[in-house]
Structures are given as C-alpha cells and as structure tokens.
Amino acid sequence: MKTTNLCFVSDLSQHLGETVCLRGWMRAMRSSGKIRFVEFRDGTSTCQCTVEASKPDAFAALEGCGQESSLTLTGTVREEARSPGGVELSIETVEVHQQAMEYPISRKEHGVDFLMQHRHLWLRSPRQGAILRIRHRVITAAREFFDQRGFTLIDTPIFQPGAAEGAGTLFELDYFGSPAYLAQTGQLYLETAAMALGKVYCFGPTFRAEKSKTRRHLTEFWMIEPEIAFVELEDLQELSEEFLLHVVASVLTHQQAELEELGRDVGALERIQAPFPRLTYSEAVELLHSPELHAKLETELAEAQDAVAQVKEELSQKEQQVSQVTKAWKVEKFNQEIQELQDQIRELDRWIAHQPAHIEDAKTFQWGKDFGGDEETILSRQFESPLIVSEYPREVKAFYMKQNPDDPRTVRNLDVLAPEGYGEIIGGSQREDDLDTLLARMREEGMDPEPYQWYLDLRRYGSVPHGGFGLGIERTVSWICGLKHIRETIPFPRLMGKMTP
RNA sequence: UCCAGCGUGGCUCAAUGGUAGAGCGGGUGACUGUUAAUCACUAGGUUACAGGUUCGAGUCCUGUCGCUGGAGCCA
Numbered sequence: 219m220k221t222t223n224l225c226f227v228s229d230l231s232q233h234l235g236e237t238v239c240l241r242g243w244m245r246a247m248r249s250s251g252k253i254r255f256v257e258f259r260d261g262t263s264t265c266q267c268t269v270e271a272s273k274p275d276a277f278a279a280l281e282g283c284g285q286e287s288s289l290t291l292t293g294t295v296r297e298e299a300r301s302p303g304g305v306e307l308s309i310e311t312v313e314v315h316q317q318a319m320e321y322p323i324s325r326k327e328h329g330v331d332f333l334m335q336h337r338h339l340w341l342r343s344p345r346q347g348a349i350l351r352i353r354h355r356v357i358t359a360a361r362e363f364f365d366q367r368g369f370t371l372i373d374t375p376i377f378q379p380g381a382a383e384g385a386g387t388l389f390e391l392d393y394f395g396s397p398a399y400l401a402q403t404g405q406l407y408l409e410t411a412a413m414a415l416g417k418v419y420c421f422g423p424t425f426r427a428e429k430s431k432t433r434r435h436l437t438e439f440w441m442i443e444p445e446i447a448f449v450e451l452e453d454l455q456e457l458s459e460e461f462l463l464h465v466v467a468s469v470l471t472h473q474q475a476e477l478e479e480l481g482r483d484v485g486a487l488e489r490i491q492a493p494f495p496r497l498t499y500s501e502a503v504e505l506l507h508s509p510e511l512h513a514k515l516e517t518e519l520a521e522a523q524d525a526v527a528q529v530k531e532e533l534s535q536k537e538q539q540v541s542q543v544t545k546a547w548k549v550e551k552f553n554q555e556i557q558e559l560q561d562q563i564r565e566l567d568r569w570i571a572h573q574p575a576h577i578e579d580a581k582t583f584q585w586g587k588d589f590g591g592d593e594e595t596i597l598s599r600q601f602e603s604p605l606i607v608s609e610y611p612r613e614v615k616a617f618y619m620k621q622n623p624d625d626p627r628t629v630r631n632l633d634v635l636a637p638e639g640y641g642e643i644i645g646g647s648q649r650e651d652d653l654d655t656l657l658a659r660m661r662e663e664g665m666d667p668e669p670y671q672w673y674l675d676l677r678r679y680g681s682v683p684h685g686g687f688g689l690g691i692e693r694t695v696s697w698i699c700g701l702k703h704i705r706e707t708i709p710f711p712r713l714m715g716k717m718t719p
Numbered sequence: 720u721c722c723a724g725c726g727u728g729g730c731u732c733a734a735u736g737g738u739a740g741a742g743c744g745g746g747u748g749a750c751u752g753u754u755a756a757u758c759a760c761u762a763g764g765u766u767a768c769a770g771g772u773u774c775g776a777g778u779c780c781u782g783u784c785g786c787u788g789g790a791g792c793c794a
Contacts, residue, residue, distance in 0.1 A: 250757090251750035270751065284745090300752055320729075324744050325755050327731060331786055387792070403794095428792050429720070441794065568789095590791085633794095642794060690794030715786090 221290065228262035231305050233295045240267075240307065243342070244287045244318075246325065247280065254280055256309070258291065264344070266301040267291055269309035279312035285324075286342070288315035337710060338719045348476035349706055352469055353695045357421075359468035360442050360689065363461055364419045369444060372411040372418045374404030379669060389427045389437075400425035403688060406618070406673050408445040409649060412684055413676055419444040431714050433703040434591075434641060436692060438712035443646075445686030451620075451630040451648045454685050455606050458634050458644050459494045461689070462604055466490055469698055482700040486602070486638060495601045498609045499628065502589070502597055506580040515580070515596070519573045526566045533559045588614035591641060598635040604643070608632040617659045619647040620685070632687065640697035646687020653677035 225238035242260030249255070252271035257264060269276045283289070290313040298306035323339055333340045340346055361371075377393060378401045388399040404420040411418040421442040428435065444457070466487055469477070477484050497505065505511055576592050583593060588610070598605050609628040612621065619629035631647035650656040656677060660667050667674060695707040705711040710719065 246755080248753045248756055249750085250753055253751040253753080255753050255756090257754085266754080268752080272751095298752095300754085302754060320745060322729070322744090324730065326743055329731075329787090332730070334786095424794080426793070430790095430792065431787085432789070435793070439794065588792095591789095591793095645794060688794065693794055 223292075225295075226262045227258065227260045227265045230263075230265055230295055230307070234297060234305070235295065237292065237294050237310070238307070239290060239292045240265075241290045242288070244283055244285060244289055246285060247283065256280065256289075256291075258289070258307070259342075261347075265303055265305060265307060266298075267293065267307040267309050269293075269312070273310060276309050276312045279314055282319075283314060283317050284319045285321035286339075287318040289313065290315065334705070334711075334716065335718075341709060344479055346706065348473075348479040349695065349699055349701070350709065351476050352473050352480075352699055353691070353707060355469050355473050356465055356691060356695050356698065357440075357442075359465045360461070360691075361421065362468070363464045364417075364442075364444055367417065369417040369419045370411075370415045372404075372408060372415070372420050373422065374401065374407040374411075374420045376401045376422065387426050387428050389425050402426055403441070404443055405445065405686065405688070406670075408443055408686065409673070409676055409684065412445040412447045412686070413680065413682075416448075417444070417446050429714055433705075434693065434696075435713070436704055436708065436711055437714060439693075439708065440691040441688045442691065443686055443688040445684065447682050447684045449648070449685055450683050451608060451632065451685065454646055454648065454687060455496060455608065455632055458606065458632065458646070458687055459492055459604075462494075462634070462644075463490070463492060465694065466698065477699075480699050480701075482698075486700075487698065490603045490637070492603075494603045494606050494634075496606045496608065497597075499607060499611065500585065500609070502593075502607050503583060503585050505597065505600070506583045506593060511596075511600070512577055512581065514600070515573065515577045518599075519570060519577075522566055522570050522573070526563055526570070529559055529563050529566070533563070586611045586613065594635050594641045595639040598637055598641070599639055602637055604637060605635045606632055607635065615647070617663050617665065618649050618656070620650045620683075621655055621659070630685070634687075636693070636697040638697065638700075640693065642690075643693045643697060644687050644689050646685065648683065648685035651677060651681045651683055653681070 221239045221241070223236065223238045225233055225240060227240060227242070230238070230240075240258065240260055242258055244256055245259045245264060246257040247254060248257075254269050254277065256267040256269070258267050269280065271277050291307060291309050292311045293307040293309040295305060295307055297304060300306075321339070322336055323333070323343065341350070364371075377391075377398050379398060388402055390397055390399055392398075401422070402424050404422060404424075408418055408420050419442060422440065423438055424441045425438055426435075427437065444461075446453070446457075449457075470484070470487055474484075477487075576596060579592060580596055589597070589607075597607070608631060609622055609625070610631055610633070611627060612619075612629050615629050615631055619631045622628040622630055629647060632644070633642050634644035635641060636643045650659065653674060656674065657667060660670070692704050692707040695701075696704045699707070701707065705713060
C-alpha cells in the first residue's frame with residue numbers, strides 16, 4: 219500500500235507541524251455538529267483526531283463509521299491542550315477501508331464470559347495490548363538472558379511417547395494407531411542436549427490435562443527451561459535468581475507505560491533484589507510452625523479486618539454520593555464502583571474467614587507433605603523478593619531428581635515462589651546422575667525402565683552432575699502485571715472446557 | 720471429581736409471587752472542543768432449558784445444561 223509520510227501514533231509528537239499519514243482503527247467517534255472527534259489507534263498507541271465540516275469530503279467520509287472501522291488518515295500534527303495526550307491530528311483526508319458496525323465490545327464494563335467469547339476482539343483493548351506487550355518483553359528478556367550466557371536453544375518434541383511425571387495429567391492422542399502424549403516438559407530430551415552442548419534451553423508450549431479450574435491454571439502454557447552440565451543445586455539457585463532479576467529489570471526498563479496502563483504497583487517490582495531469600499523445605503516447615511509467623515498472621519488478620527472497615531467506609535461515602543448524581547450513566551458508573559467495593563469486601567471477608575484455618579494448617583503442617591497453595595501463599599508473603607525453597611521430601615517429587623547425599627529423605631530440587639501470593643513460577647532440580655540410584659528410584663515408583671533406556675544412557679556414558687528448571691511464562695506475566703487471572707496473559711487461553719476462539 | 724455462587728433485550732444490570740424496565744450499544748434528528756459528550760425521538764424480550772406448586776412464576780420447588788470461583792493436582 220503506497221502512502222506518503224507514513225507515521226505511527228507512538229511517535230506523533232516528533233512530527234509537530236508536519237503533514238502525516240496514519241493507518242489504523244477508530245476506537246470511538248464523538249460528534250458535536252460541525253466537528254468530529256476520532257479516537258484513533260494503530261497498534262502502537264492512541265490519539266485524538268479532529269475533522270471539521272469545512273473539510274466536507276473528510277467529514278462526510280466518517281459518516282456511518284462505527285467503532286473499529288479501519289481508516290487511513292492524513293492531516294497535520296499540532297499541539298493541542300484540549301486533546302488527551304496533548305497532541306492532535308487535524309484531518310485533511312480520510313480513506314475508509316471498511317465501515318465497521320455494531321462492534322460488540324463497548325466502552326462499558328463487560329462480564330468475563332462475554333469477553334472470553336470475544337477474545338479475538340478483546341485483544342484490541344488497551345489493557346490487553348499492554349499485557350501482550352509485557353508478555354513479549356518477558357519472553358524476549360528470558361531468551362536474551364540465556365543467549366547472552368552462551369546457552370543453545372534446543373527444540374524438544376511435542377509428541378512424546380510417555381510421561382516424565384504422573385501419566386494422568388497428559389493429553390493422550392492417537393499417533394498412527396499407537397498412544398502418544400502432548401509434551402508436558404522438554405526436560406528429559408533437554409538433558410540429552412546438555413550432555414552434547416553443555417548449556418541449553420528450550421522454549422515451547424506444554425500441555426497438562428489437569429482438571430484445574432483456578433486463576434493459576436491453563437491446559438496449554440509456555441515454559442522456558444534451561445538445562446546445564448556440571449552444575450549442582452546451589453548453581454541453579456543462583457541462576458534462577460539472576461534470571462528473574464534480569465526479566466523484571468527488563469520489564470521495568472522497557473514497559474513502564476504498560477505497567478501504568480495496568481495500574482501495577484511498580485514499587486513492589488522495584489523492591490526485588492538479590493539475594494533472594496532461600497529456605498530448605500525443612501526450614502520452611504519450621505517457619506510454618508514458628509510462633510513468630512503465627513503472630514504475624516494474626517496481625518495480618520487484624521489488618522484485614524481494618525481494611526474491611528475502611529472499604530465499608532468508602533462504600534457508604536459512595537452510596538451517599540450516588541444519591542446526588544442525576545445522570546443515569548453516572549449513577550450506573552457509581553453502582554459499578556459500589557459493586558467492586560462489595561466484591562473487595564466479600565473477598566477480604568472470605569480471606570478473614572479462612573485465615574484461622576490457615577494458621578491452624580500452618581501450625582499442624584506435617585513434614586513430608588507437599589506444600590499446597592495456602593502454604594505457598596503464607597511463605598511467599600513473608601518476603602518482598604521471590605522465595606527459593608529447596609530440598610523437598612523425595613516422595614512428593616519426580617523420579618529424576620537427585621537424592622540428597624546428606625539426607626536421603628529429600629531431593630536436590632528447588633521451587634521459586636513469586637511474591638504477593640502468586641505462587642510457584644519456577645520448578646527445577648539437580649538430576650540424579652547415578653545409574654543405580656536412578657534405577658532403584660524408578661522401581662520404587664513402579665516404572666518400567668525399558669522405554670527410558672535412551673535416558674538412562676546419559677548415566678552410562680559420561681554422566682556428570684547436571685540440572686535445570688522450568689519457568690512458567692504465563693504465571694510470571696500474571697505476577698509481573700499484577701493480574702487476578704492467568705487467562706489474560708496469553709492471547710488465546712486454553713482452559714478446562716474452553717477452546718474457542 | 721467435589722464444594723459454593725450465578726443464568727432477564729447485543730452488553731451491564733433492575734423488577735414484595737401480581738402490567739418485564741433503565742443505562743449503554745443500534746437507528747433518526749439537533750449541536751464547532753468532545754474526553755464513557757449532551758439533548759430529543761425510535762426499534763429491540765418464549766426471563767438458559769424441561770417439569771412442578773399456585774387464581775397467577777423472572778421470582779418458590781425438582782431436574783438438566785451453561786458459566787464463574789475454590790479444593791485436589793501443578794508452572
């Protein structure tokens with residue numbers, strides 16, 4: 219498409235006084251008789267454009283254009299205090315590519331179900347755009363981190379013959395008459411590549427058939443997994459720390475505008491610093507049992523009750539204000555805010571109601587159990603930086619994790635828990651590199667070693683200490699963006715019972 | 720799989736068991752500085768579905784389906 223002086227909205231302010239051409243979509247149009255205001259977006263940003271009746275062709279061209287009509291606009295750029303953003307395009311000519319009518323997503327509030335059914339259009343909204351840009355930054359920063367350290371990208375297969383972990387969580391499919399499964403990790407293959415190239419990573423989709431309907435789960439998500447020869451648990455702890463610091467710093471450097479669009483508390487991200495707190499599983503259990511923690515949880519409970527009182531105060535103020543408002547849509551806006559406050563109160567109340575049970579669970583937590591979401595939340599909320607928990611009981615972890623030489627009850631693994639209660643974003647381990655120990659462990663799990671001969675070969679031919687971890691992209695994005703639900707972190711989320719669009 | 724909550728115009732929501740309504744969005748018209756513009760007029764409904772109770776059901780009861788959140792499992 220031939221255009222002259224093509225320009226993007228994001229750098230409009232560098233073209234003051236010039237005649238430029240913008241291509242994009244109409245987000246909204248307001249009219250005041252002889253002047254029309256076009257809110258215009260082109261994928262980089264949004265700006266206000268105006269056209270006056272003194273330009274009859276351009277003025278008429280916008281007639282009948284609904285929200286999301288596609289347009290090419292030419293006009294002059296000028297400073298304008300009355301325009302949001304301070305810059306405005308005075309339109310000279312309008313080319314309408316397509317007149318859109320009755321765009322389903324209005325600028326009012328919508329329910330989640332409706333938005334999810336219109337996910338293909340929902341992506342056009344500013345908030346979703348901001349999340350997708352941050353997702354891109356997280357992925358770019360993650361790859362950059364490993365690339366700069368001499369890692370080689372290895373693509374592991376998505377069709378896989380069996381499970382690395384529990385088989386019940388895999389999607390089974392028919393592979394020319396034989397059962398096959400969608401990958402839930404590239405790890406076993408990655409280990410072979412680490413023995414070939416030393417430092418490797420994979421980045422791809424992974425699939426879990428878990429029937430989880432929560433704000434933290436997808437059935438299809440993306441994971442980046444490094445795997446390194448000649449490393450032990452302590453090296454992995456350090457690597458995961460440097461890795462997360464790099465990703466967070468990169469987002470803070472490049473995506474301030476997006477974090478602001480999302481209303482993210484940037485301070486919480488800025489306060490993250492090395493060294494991250496490190497606890498062994500046993501220390502974490504001790505922490506759960508400690509009276510200091512219980513006292514702190516009691517304090518949190520009291521604070522939450524104060525918070526409820528505060529929100530209720532705010533609520534009654536709003537309810538008073540609403541009676542003085544006459545415009546119907548403003549009343550409705552107030553009602554929406556009131557609704558939100560009531561939701562907040564309900565959530566806090568639920569948290570308060572469960573808190574005694576949480577404290578009790580923490581007190582009575584038994585060594586040997588895996589941490590549930592509640593324990594993870596309690597632990598990670600004690601720190602401002604991500605928390606590294608290592609050396610879990612062997613029974614609750616996968617067969618390939620290296621047995622702890624100092625304590626055969628535990629393995630040399632690590633989980634990294636994001637702050638603010640976002641839970642596990644990294645899971646990994648040093649791998650069992652001794653053939654006999656690994657075989658014994660597989661027998662313990664009732665696994666047939668036969669299909670794993672290729673994997674066991676790594677322990678026969680030049681075995682070395684090695685390990686790696688996996689970072690869930692969506693959980694990381696969810697945490698960095700401060701989102702309530704993981705479904706907004708991926709363009710087309712796959713959830714239990716949801717495949718379209 | 721289990722527990723809880725919710726299904727009313729395209730969207731967001733109202734409606735003591737008694738005539739189904741508002742705002743937004745759509746359409747028509749007015750307005751040269753709008754910021755979810757404003758104002759006037761207008762079209763739009765088998766209240767998720769199937770039974771039941773009742774003189775009368777959007778509202779009460781039973782079942783089905785769908786959605787949402789949580790548990791378990793996990794990144």
